[in-house]
Amino acid sequence: MAPASRSLLPTMLLRHGSIFLTGDMTSQLIISLAVIGFLLTIRIVQIKIWRLSCLIVRQCSTKDYVQRRSSYLKLIFLYGLPGVGKLTVANELTKLTAFRVFHNHLAVDLALSLFEFGSPPFVELREKIWHDVFTQAVSANLDGLIFTFVFERTVSSGFIENTRRLIESADGEVLFVELTCSTEELESRIEEPSRKQFGKLSSVDQFRELKEAGAFVDPTIPIERLVVDTTELSATDAARLIANKLGTMSR
Secondary structure (H helix, E strand, O other): OOHHHHOOOOOEEOOOOOOEEOOOHHHHHHHHHHHHHHHHHHHHHHHHHHHHHHHHHHHHHHHHHHHHHOOOOEEEEEEOOOOOOHHHHHHHHHHHHOOEEEOHHHHHHHHHOOOOOOOHHHHHHHHHHHHHHHHHHHHOOOOEEEEEEOOOOOOOOOHHHHHHHHHHOOOOEEEEEEEEOOHHHHHHHHOOHHHHHHOOOOOHHHHHHHHHOOOOOOOOOOOOOEEEEOOOOOHHHHHHHHHHHHOOOOO
């Protein structure tokens, strides 16, 4: 081919670099296709790597989320009249569930050391302690907490609902368990010397007076609750019954 004719051949500018290819059209076409194929191969590899990395990140994120949220707090709300055996059962229950025990009297005794029982500051501080402990238990991703509680008229009417809202807003669950026993057994337990250790009610006469006056009112406990009669049950048996019924037995 004459030089003049060659000058009329197409000139190709490659995308990556200012390289001008001149010469035989077939050669240029082969080279161009080879370069394009190479660039497409690189691009395909890049896309595959990107997709793989996205998949790994997504899987890791899902795994982390599941790990973070695999522990939803179960609050075992263990309640009943004074002397029914709440703390004794709670201590046995923690052996079966590995849940921590939050003894009601710890908050009561702290508030009582500062304010008169039933006074507005006493009630406010006591409930603040209760709810602060629940909040921290949720934040710490505890599996469960056993809360011992006795209803009496100084407890605010919204305490139960506020507690449920706090726990359930974090996808947790409040499990209400009521302990009961016969009046004769209850009164015999009230006079046990060990109750004085926590400043608990330890006088049968005082208990009767308070009960007669309506001091131990049950404020809006949900119907969905487990009731356990401990009259003939040991604390160990009662705890095992509760753990089995609630499905909280530690593995």
